[in-house]
Amino acid sequence: QQQVRQSPQSLTVWEGETAILNCSYEDSTFDYFPWYHQFPGESPALLIAIRPVSNKKEDGRFTIFFNKREKKFSLHIADSQPGDSATYFCAASGNSNNRIFFGDGTQLVVKP
Amino acid sequence: ETAVFQTPNYHVTQVGNEVSFNCKQTLGHDTMYWYKQDSKKLLKIMFSYNNKQLIVNETVPRRFSPQSSDKAHLNLRIKSVEPEDSAVYLCASSSDWANTGQLYFGEGSKLTVL
Numbered sequence: 030q031q032q033v034r035q036s037p038q039s040l041t042v043w044e045g046e047t048a049i050l051n052c053s054y055e056d057s058t059f060d061y062f063p064w065y066h067q068f069p070g071e072s073p074a075l076l077i078a079i080r081p082v083s084n085k086k087e088d089g090r091f092t093i094f095f096n097k098r099e100k101k102f103s104l105h106i107a108d109s110q111p112g113d114s115a116t117y118f119c120a121a122s123g124n125s126n127n128r129i130f131f132g133d134g135t136q137l138v139v140k141p
Numbered sequence: 142e143t144a145v146f147q148t149p150n151y152h153v154t155q156v157g158n159e160v161s162f163n164c165k166q167t168l169g170h171d172t173m174y175w176y177k178q179d180s181k182k183l184l185k186i187m188f189s190y191n192n193k194q195l196i197v198n199e200t201v202p203r204r205f206s207p208q209s210s211d212k213a214h215l216n217l218r219i220k221s222v223e224p225e226d227s228a229v230y231l232c233a234s235s236s237d238w239a240n241t242g243q244l245y246f247g248e249g250s251k252l253t254v255l
Contacts, residue, residue: 061242072231072246073184116182122242128197129241131184 035132052119145247164232173215
């Protein structure tokens with residue numbers, strides 16, 4: 030059973046629009062939910078993360094919305110820029126198993 | 142700024158050969174990992190080491206073997222490579238076993254098996 034599910038697989042938005050990337054998880058003991066981005070030719074890097082004590086985390090144009098009851102979280106990228114074009118991975122981890130589970134990734138393209 | 146160093150970054154070889162990838166982290170972290178990223182960008186954990194002790198060993202072919210001399214180094218050896226081993230191998234570290242969600246990745250080692 031896949032622990033973290035991510036959608037859409039690919040997303041194209043115009044510059045200035047808000048891109049919305051979605052994730053859901055299975056294990057209710059997960060307590061850390063990061064988003065990683067990966068630019069072409071580079072390795073993944075931590076972008077932003079949230080813990081269940083909060084339902085929202087902002088960092089500039091990037092915001093995570095977290096719904097513990099529905100076991101869902103999303104990444105909103107406001108005022109998308111062509112430089113945001115990358116693959117985005119959501120993930121979940123917890124102390125119960127000391128593992129991180131990655132989603133399959135969303136390939137985001139921002140058109141100028 | 143890179144703090145997880147991998148060598149080599151690229152390697153082309155033929156089926157049946159042996160390959161080794163090296164990884165060193167200068168972050169003072171206790172935990173290191175090897176991930177495989179395929180052509181579809183899927184990230185799959187292969188091994189996890191905590192203070193040079195093997196913690197996680199996912200179901201990978203036996204031709205893959207990790208080796209850790211100390212907590213700052215984690216190498217990966219592949220005996221007798223197969224075509225399906227072509228991928229990018231990513232080394233990563235986290236501060237400790239409790240922070241597995243905060244990973245720092247190396248630049249990757251791209252393996253092409255002809």
